[in-house]
Amino acid sequence: MADAVRTIVIVGRDAPAWIAALSLHKALGQTGVKVSVVELPSLLNGVEAYAALPSLQALHELLEVDEAAVLTAARGVPMVAQRFSNWNGDGAYLQGYDSAEAPGGFLSFVQLWIKARAQGLKVPFEEFSFGAMAARSGRVPSESDDPKALGATYGYHLDASAYSLLLRAFAVRRGIEVRSGLVRRVEVQAERIDAVELVSGERIAADLFIDASGSEAALLSTLPADQFESWQAHLPCDRLLSASVGQMTPRPAFSQISAIDGGWIGMFPLQERTAVTMAFQSSSMTPEQAVAQLQSLAGVAIGSDAIITTINPGVRKTPWIGNCIAIGEAAAALEPLDGLSLHLAHVCVSHMITFFPVDRDSAIEAAEYNTAVRLHAANLRDFQQTHYVLNGRAGEPFWDKARAAPMSDGLAQKLRMFQARGESVLYEEETFEAQSWAQMFLGHGCSPRSYDPRVDLIDQQDHMQSIQSRLREIGQTIPALPTIDAFLAATQIPIKASAAAS
Amino acid sequence: MAAAALSGLLPRSRCNVRLVESDEIGIVGVGEATLPHMKNFNDIVGIDEAEMIRRTKATFKLGIEFRDWGFQGSSYIHPFGIHGASETTLGFHQKWLRALHAGHAFNLEDFSFAIAASRQNRFDFPAGKSGSISSTYSYAYHFDASLYAAFLREFVEARGVERIEGKVRDVAKSDNGDIQSLTLESGEVIAGDFFIDCSGFRSLLLGDALEVDWEDWSQWLPCDRAWAVPCASAGELTPYTRSTAREAGWQWRIPLQHRTGNGHVFSTAFTSEEKARETLLANLDGEALGEPRLLRFQAGRRRTSWHRNCLALGLASGFLEPLESTSIYLVQIALMHLLPLFPGREVEPALIGEYNRKMDVEYERIRDFLILHYHLTSRDDSEMWRYCRAMDVPDSLKQKIGLFRQRGYIERYRDGLFTPPSWLSVYVGQGLTPERHHPTMDNIAVDRMVDELALLRDDIRDRVEELPKHEAVVARYATEAAGSDAFSFSFN
Numbered sequence A: 001m002a003d004a005v006r007t008i009v010i011v012g013r014d015a016p017a018w019i020a021a022l023s024l025h026k027a028l029g030q031t032g033v034k035v036s037v038v039e040l041p042s043l044l045n046g047v048e049a050y051a052a053l054p055s056l057q058a059l060h061e062l063l064e065v066d067e068a069a070v071l072t073a074a075r076g077v078p079m080v081a082q083r084f085s086n087w088n089g090d091g092a093y094l095q096g097y098d099s100a101e102a103p104g105g106f107l108s109f110v111q112l113w114i115k116a117r118a119q120g121l122k123v124p125f126e127e128f129s130f131g132a133m134a135a136r137s138g139r140v141p142s143e144s145d146d147p148k149a150l151g152a153t154y155g156y157h158l159d160a161s162a163y164s165l166l167l168r169a170f171a172v173r174r175g176i177e178v179r180s181g182l183v184r185r186v187e188v189q190a191e192r193i194d195a196v197e198l199v200s201g202e203r204i205a206a207d208l209f210i211d212a213s214g215s216e217a218a219l220l221s222t223l224p225a226d227q228f229e230s231w232q233a234h235l236p237c238d239r240l241l242s243a244s245v246g247q248m249t250p251r252p253a254f255s256q257i258s259a260i261d262g263g264w265i266g267m268f269p270l271q272e273r274t275a276v277t278m279a280f281q282s283s284s285m286t287p288e289q290a291v292a293q294l295q296s297l298a299g300v301a302i303g304s305d306a307i308i309t310t311i312n313p314g315v316r317k318t319p320w321i322g323n324c325i326a327i328g329e330a331a332a333a334l335e336p337l338d339g340l341s342l343h344l345a346h347v348c349v350s351h352m353i354t355f356f357p358v359d360r361d362s363a364i365e366a367a368e369y370n371t372a373v374r375l376h377a378a379n380l381r382d383f384q385q386t387h388y389v390l391n392g393r394a395g396e397p398f399w400d401k402a403r404a405a406p407m408s409d410g411l412a413q414k415l416r417m418f419q420a421r422g423e424s425v426l427y428e429e430e431t432f433e434a435q436s437w438a439q440m441f442l443g444h445g446c447s448p449r450s451y452d453p454r455v456d457l458i459d460q461q462d463h464m465q466s467i468q469s470r471l472r473e474i475g476q477t478i479p480a481l482p483t484i485d486a487f488l489a490a491t492q493i494p495i496k497a498s499a500a501a502s
Numbered sequence B: 001m002a003a004a005a006l007s008g009l010l011p012r013s014r015c016n017v018r019l020v021e022s023d024e025i026g027i028v029g030v031g032e033a034t035l036p037h038m039k040n041f042n043d044i045v046g047i048d049e050a051e052m053i054r055r056t057k058a059t060f061k062l063g064i065e066f067r068d069w070g071f072q073g074s075s076y077i078h079p080f081g082i083h084g085a086s087e088t089t090l091g092f093h094q095k096w097l098r099a100l101h102a103g104h105a106f107n108l109e110d111f112s113f114a115i116a117a118s119r120q121n122r123f124d125f126p127a128g129k130s131g132s133i134s135s136t137y138s139y140a141y142h143f144d145a146s147l148y149a150a151f152l153r154e155f156v157e158a159r160g161v162e163r164i165e166g167k168v169r170d171v172a173k174s175d176n177g178d179i180q181s182l183t184l185e186s187g188e189v190i191a192g193d194f195f196i197d198c199s200g201f202r203s204l205l206l207g208d209a210l211e212v213d214w215e216d217w218s219q220w221l222p223c224d225r226a227w228a229v230p231c232a233s234a235g236e237l238t239p240y241t242r243s244t245a246r247e248a249g250w251q252w253r254i255p256l257q258h259r260t261g262n263g264h265v266f267s268t269a270f271t272s273e274e275k276a277r278e279t280l281l282a283n284l285d286g287e288a289l290g291e292p293r294l295l296r297f298q299a300g301r302r303r304t305s306w307h308r309n310c311l312a313l314g315l316a317s318g319f320l321e322p323l324e325s326t327s328i329y330l331v332q333i334a335l336m337h338l339l340p341l342f343p344g345r346e347v348e349p350a351l352i353g354e355y356n357r358k359m360d361v362e363y364e365r366i367r368d369f370l371i372l373h374y375h376l377t378s379r380d381d382s383e384m385w386r387y388c389r390a391m392d393v394p395d396s397l398k399q400k401i402g403l404f405r406q407r408g409y410i411e412r413y414r415d416g417l418f419t420p421p422s423w424l425s426v427y428v429g430q431g432l433t434p435e436r437h438h439p440t441m442d443n444i445a446v447d448r449m450v451d452e453l454a455l456l457r458d459d460i461r462d463r464v465e466e467l468p469k470h471e472a473v474v475a476r477y478a479t480e481a482a483g484s485d486a487f488s489f490s491f492n
Helices: A014-031 A055-062 A067-073 A109-118 A130-136 A160-173 A287-298 A343-354 A363-389 A397-403 A409-421 A434-443 A453-457 A460-480 A484-491 A495-501 B002-009 B037-045 B049-055 B093-101 B113-119 B145-158 B204-209 B273-282 B327-341 B349-375 B383-390 B395-407 B420-429 B439-443 B446-465 B470-477
Strands: A007-012 A034-039 A049-052 A077-079 A081-085 A092-096 A155-159 A177-180 A183-189 A192-198 A203-205 A208-212 A228-230 A239-246 A254-260 A263-269 A273-280 A307-310 A314-316 A324-326 B018-021 B059-061 B063-067 B075-079 B140-143 B162-165 B168-173 B179-184 B189-191 B195-197 B214-216 B225-231 B241-246 B249-255 B260-266 B293-296 B300-302 B310-312
Touching: A007 A014, A014 A034, A014 A055, A014 A160, A014 A208, A014 A343, A014 B439, A049 A160, A049 A263, A055 A067, A055 A155, A055 A343, A067 A155, A067 A160, A067 A484, A077 A484, A081 A130, A092 A130, A092 A434, A109 A434, A109 A453, A109 A460, A130 A460, A155 A160, A160 A177, A239 A287, A254 A287, A263 A287, A273 A287, A314 A363, A324 A343, A343 A363, A363 A397, A363 A409, A363 A434, A363 B395, A409 A434, A409 B349, A453 B327, B002 B037, B002 B145, B002 B327, B037 B049, B037 B140, B037 B327, B049 B140, B049 B145, B049 B470, B059 B470, B063 B113, B075 B113, B075 B420, B093 B439, B093 B446, B113 B446, B140 B145, B145 B162, B168 B204, B195 B204, B204 B310, B225 B273, B249 B273, B260 B273, B327 B349, B349 B383, B349 B395, B349 B420, B395 B420
Parallel strands: A007 A034, A007 A208, A034 A177, A081 A254, A208 A324, B018 B162, B063 B241, B195 B310
Antiparallel strands: A049 A155, A077 A155, A081 A092, A183 A192, A192 A203, A228 A314, A239 A273, A239 A307, A254 A263, A263 A273, B059 B140, B063 B075, B168 B179, B179 B189, B214 B300, B225 B260, B225 B293, B241 B249, B249 B260
């Protein structure tokens, strides 16, 4: 094993760098592999929030990061759903995170719903989602050990800077060596990185380099084979205006994503404030117009700490080249929609550990990582683009164009199948399961033309019964769930106690 | 099977099923080996397991033994079950590899409950409760395919499916190119909205009438003939199919209640029909019951199996040699993919596209898995094996083999047959041991792990000793066949 990887240097910033460091340390620290971090200056401005999927809970558990500590330090609020409004007329829909689909016997519940709707049912699909309904009433659902019982889970809204600092503290406490600095030069030889030289003059060599620098891809972009594939044709926004406004009362249990003329506005509730993001296209709006639009639409004053940043959705052709592995936005970038802030970093890190090289010659692992990460990111891009292609804002140039934008063959087939039969096609490497796709399709007004013929095998009375009992069960369960405020009060580390302990 | 599924699993209001079949056309196959999915199919269409076992002279199956495949003298079993006590993300075999690389060479087969039972000709039904070692496997059947076909025919006729005796003489198409009707030799015209082509290799509707192209896979799977013959049973009843590699192909052995089905699959590029026939007859357990019958085929498939208003099933849509008992599975999974997509009078292109996409995945997964058996070998004793060792295999397979060789990685995919335990048993059985294990396995203390492995191995061995013999279990189901002179049943 002379050629095994013994030293790993992560060059990066903010939460993705610390997620990579903690994960690698956890997976390999006992085996003598040394993990260290070169910390680049943060790109966060103190106003941003991370909206993270429920899968972050599992990551925290794996990394032994306590939920109470996270909510306390990052002023976090459970994210029980995504609420999309004004994408199709004045309506809105909620997308929750149910543990399992509503029961439909051997069929998927959406098939039962489609038939019921054809027979006159007026109740929208989201009202059969425990997670969505919990979010609507401002409450936090929980999962159940009984697979037949109602269960839903939640992600988080977190103050991005505070969360990153918390993870950094965990990394330092676990003995991960951290240097802060700027990279002056990357020593590249035959598509491999020998070392990075910092502005301080320090030269840091390693067997393996992780690029967690965000979309600049500070390391990967120095390798001659690196190429970037833009997804701007699919995801049109290239600017983000981030700001902070006061607390909403009552504090919502969801991310509020509203379509506006020329983009969308996201509101992400935190404990003492609300992080606001407006995504738009630089070619159709100046920064001043964007600020003015946000103030008038959100109905609040935007402080001087507001900031405009560039986003460039797309993917690296080969996120892993030689001994350099890009994760998170250095590998693929999406819009900050659908609670995906930290998700790509998480997906990349988990694939990186699955294919962690057994020796320095890792061409075969790199090929597998690249295929998996690109496919995963492309499926997420398709998920995000679905909001755009199904928008109903006819007559607005931005939205008309988005509706007609090119789609991948995979997404085109997904849409055709859902419209034909209400069936959600899933490929390899999907984050979102069939139920999430169905919620989105139906939420944006897709209307399947037919349903699985086997629904007709179900006795009409049994059919109505399963529809009604689901509604009843959800209606009866929700009042017993804790409200967001009650949940926070019960979960957080009391500030005083925490200060005394440290 | 199609008639059973469509008549039983679709509402009557949706379709009226009519079956055109000819008694004059013989049924291919002397004994059929299946996969565990078969039980599921029987359960959902409402076929009683005990009755089917009795009527089709069936026996149970826990896996397939491969003899002489990786090298001459070798034997391994591909089990219908996992290795180890539970499924883990990285796979149990990473522990086995970690131990191996630390100098503790365990036999991987000792950690599979299904293999241990097979090696002793024992069988019992899996424990229902998950978490116990005796719930780590599933089972399939060996049965007489002609008896199964007759059994199904009776089953569907009892459900009111109209069966029309006759041979198709002509297929009429409508102006838009869809199939409109069939004309039988009797002159009778049968019209329909949707046609299912189960005509076997001839592919009367999809291939002949709709002219869907054939995609040839014989560069990877060169066998193109089989001799088949039943023989008298001999020895203990095995709960597994056996496949023995031969000079220019391989031979199957399928134990039934009343006899054993045998066949020699071979390639005429590497041997003659006559020689292949001799090889088969020289390698039977007991006396041949009849003259061997010759079957001709080519590995490959129709480019799409659903085209316009016609869907082909089984051999009419493609052929993959029965090395991994996938023939009936492919029919079954095709039906399972069809049911949710079953069209109305208008056939929507999205439904056809989705069905064909799913079947592409099914076929390609199986194709790669079959090629693996031929390609991953150290045999160089005959022209065919030298050819197969050196042939250029699909990139998808090359990458899979490379990842296993390098680090014992096995892909777990969402759709399609063969989970990691299947790939594992074939890789290792064919003689490929990974060079390294997953780096995170070095976190585990070797001594403790070695003790755990030894305990698990002994536990499996002890529990398997307590299982009844396969033939005793079969005898409980086969009371009507008990008079057969091919067997003497032992009740214990």
